Amino acid sequence: MLIRAERAGDEVAVERLLQLAFDTPAEARLVKALRMSRALTVAFVGERNGSLVGAIHVSPMTLNPSHPGVRCYALAPLAVSPTCQRQGLGSLLVRAAIRELIELRADALLVLGEPHWYQRFGFEPAANYQLSCRYPVPPEYFMVLPLRAGRMPTQPTIANYHSAFRVLDDADA
DSSP states (O other), X not given: OEEEEOOTTXXXXXXXXXXXXXXXXXXXXXXXHHXXXXXXXXXXXXXXTTEEEEEEEEEEEEEESOOTTOOEEEEEEEEEOGGGTTSSHHHHHHHHHHHHHHHXXXXXXXXXXXXXXXXXXXXXXXXXXXXXXXXXXXXXXXXXXXXXTTOSOSSOEEEXXXXXXXXXXXXXX
């Protein structure tokens, strides 16, 4: 398995993968919108035998109230081809993204996802740090992985996804 940075020319394969991995085309539209906004901080793919079978994308978030100098990022989406799931590729992609964010001196990585799956990487409920998001989900599904000690908000704060995420709102309409 090869994990590498997404590069020019991968767009069509990534879009196809996202459509295979998810029930709707919303995630493919999201990645396209993030790409067009130049808001992809991390974009890695997984290849097996020359075929793209996994992808992970990370984009910046803002905090309200603002916490100057605190750099938070959203992990979304993570996709693995249905034929390659449960083989460790998703874990390899998440670990690669975390390593890259540590190199970039990011303060935190947030994800909206399955708690039991993401806890293996050190994610914990964002509510433990008084962080919430605008999506109406059970609080245990919005999680944070602090990457630098002492950098998390100490007051109730809303973590806002990049404006490109509005394509998901349009998908729900």
